[in-house]
Amino acid sequence: MNTSTTELPVAVIGAGPVGLAAAAHLLDRGIEPLVLEAGPVAGAVVREWAHVRLFSTWGEVTDPVAEKLLAPTGWTRPDPTTYPTGGDWAEQYLQPLAEVLGDKVRTGARVTGVSRAGRDRLVDADRETQPFVVHVTHADGREERLLARAVIDASGTWATPGPAGAGGLPALGEKAAADRITYRVPDLKDPAVRARYAGRRTAVVGAGASAFTALAYLADLAKEDPGTHAVWILRRGIGANTFGGGEADQLPARGALGLRAKAAVEEGRASAVTGFRTQAVERDGDRLVLVAEDGRRLDPVDEVIVLTGFRPDLSFLSEIRLGLDERLQAPTALAPLIDPNVHSCGTVYPHGVRELSHPEKDVYLVGMKSYGRAPTFLAMTGHEQVRSIAAALAGDQEAAERVELTLPETGVCGGAGLFDEPDAAQNGEGGEGGGCCAAPATLQIGVGAPSRSGGC
Missing domain, CATH: 3.50.50.60 (FAD/NAD(P)-binding domain)
Structure with a gap:
C-alpha cells in the first residue's frame, strides 16, 4: 500500500465483544480503528439475549488489553469467578469499553458493502495498492463511503439463524407460520x-x-x-x-x-x-x-x-475475494481445525492471522463469523484472533504467529457429523483424545505466551 493508504483507519464491523476487543488491540499497537455498529448502541446483539446467563465466567469473557484500556477510567473488573448474563456483559463491560473508545465507535452505521477503491472482484490491476471502500447506511437513511487500510469483520452471525427445515432451507410453511x-x-x-x-x-x-x-x-x-x-x-x-x-x-x-x-x-x-x-x-x-x-x-x-444454529451473512462482502470452506463457510485454513464433522472436544487448535487470511489481503473475518456454521466458538478464541491480527497489521509478524490457547472441553464429541450414529462419539471416534473425558491440550504455535482459557 502507499503511504496515504497505511495512514487510513482499520474498519471494524460490529461493536460486539470481539469487535471492541479488536479496536482495543489496534489502539494498543498505535493503529487507528473505526468501529461501525449497525445497532443503536454497542453490544446491541448481546443485549437481545440479555436474559441468558453465559456458561463462562467473567474471567473468560473480558479481553486483557481491553481491561488495560479501561483501567484508567476507574472501571472495576467484575468478580472473575462469577457468571454474567448477556445484559451484565453489555452494561458492565461492553458499554464502558465503547465509551472509552469514544468517537472511534459509530452506532447506527450499517455496513452494506466492502470493495477495493475502483476495483470490483474481477480486477487484478494494482488491487492491493488500493484502499478499501466501506459502504455505510446510517440510521437516518444517509449513505456514506469510508476509506480503510484493512477490514476486520466482527459482525457475527446473530442476524441469520438456521431454519427448522432439516435441509438448511425453511420447511414448507415455515415462513407463513x-x-x-x-x-x-x-x-x-x-x-x-x-x-x-x-x-x-x-x-x-x-x-x-x-x-x-x-x-x-x-x-x-x-x-x-x-x-x-x-x-x-x-x-x-x-x-x-x-x-x-x-x-x-x-x-x-x-x-x-x-x-x-x-x-x-x-x-x-x-x-x-x-x-x-x-x-x-x-x-x-x-x-x-x-x-x-x-x-x-x-x-x-x-x-x-x-435453535438450529446460525450462519454468516456474506452478502456485503460480495466484491471481496474470500477463501471460504465450501461446507462451513469459514476461512479455508481454519475450517479443518474447527470442523464439527471430525473434531471432538478439546481438539480445536489455536489460530491467528495465518489461518484467518484470505486471497484479499488485509480482510479478516473474526469472532463468531470466522467459524461460519461451526457451533463451537469461544469468546477468548476471538480475543486471541484479534490480538494476532493487530500484531500483523503493525508489522510484528513474530507476535502475530505467537498464539497459545487452552480450550475447555466442549462436551460435544464428534459434532454434527455423527448425527446418525450417536454412539460413535461415545467411543471416541470423532477424533483423537478419547472422547469427552480427555484432558484439554495446551497447543502452541511459535513462541509461548501466557495461557488463557475462555468461552461464551
Missing part, C-alpha cells in the same frame, strides 16, 4: 413473553446449548404452570453425549445446563422426538403441526422455538 415461531431463546421473565408459553405445548428444535437453555426455562415454567410442556425435536438419536459434558465439562455452568435439559426430559416436563427432520409446518386451526421427511406428524403445538 412466522407468528408462532421464534429463533431466539425466549425471555420468560417478560410477562408478555411468559404468557405466550405458559400452559401451552411448545416444540423446541435444536440440540445445542441454546436448546438446552430453552428446555430448562420451559421446565421451570412447567413447575409453576403444569399445563406447560416442551417437545424437544432432535434430528439425531439420543446418545451418551446428547446432553453435553455433564459433570466432566470444564465449563461447569455449561455442563449443568445440559443436565437441566436432561432432567426436564426425565421428569416428564419435556418429551424428546428423535430422528425427526422437519420438512413442513402445517396449520391446524391456531396450532401448528410439524411433519418430518419420513412422513411422521407430531401432535399439534402452540409455539415453535427453532
